[in-house]
Amino acid sequence: MPAISGQKPVISIRVDLAPAGRLGPGKIDLLEAIEETGSISGAGRAMTMSYRRAWLLVDNLNRMFRQPLVEASPGGAKGGGARLTAMGREVVAHYRAIESKALKAASLHIDALQDAVAEPSSAEPAGTS
Template sequence: MSQTEGGPRLRIKLRLEYDSPLILGPGKAELLSRIDRLGSISAAAREMGMSYKRAWTLVEEMNIAFAEPVIDSARGGAGGGGARVTETGRQVLHHYRTLEKLLREAGAEDLQALNALLRPEGSGS
């Protein structure tokens, strides 16, 4: 959680474990969302200020962790290439955003209470 002028902002990271742990947080959710909108891993990475290599690594982590891939991609070249969010990817993003909303709404009072306990900005350590 970070402190903003409008109050606390919730940033959740979920550790999903089965055979291999997966941390699903705001970065991966945003990457999925932008790939869905832009149809490209490289364009989504550029928009986020992230290297293509880092974005591809995150996509691979998610594709390996879930039973079905979250992103289908085709190599670039003469035919273009591109990426699309699969139905599984859309479900992952939907459930993550739903959890964010649930925690933000149901936990608003607790978030405000935690925010009130923070050291004021600029007050030193």
């Protein structure tokens, strides 16, 4: 059976980097959005997240690693902004590699699960997993 609405199954991975914290798809998406938009506020807007929430996540990420992942420059006449550091780009690349390899390794089992999924009308209501 194909995936509903043409969507392919995905794996959501969270890496627990004890005792530093957790690294998951939301934080990685935020880092990629900062790289794309050039600002924390722009990344937050792109993800429908408040600036404060985005800033707190960036602060958390910068504290998790030996080197900051995001460098921000204050606003003013030139408008400020933010960018990923070399370490930030490296962390994103490692996370995406883990995600890709996990999906490839699990694809046979994911396909079996997808084939066993009920039609939408008989499936349980969304959000009850």
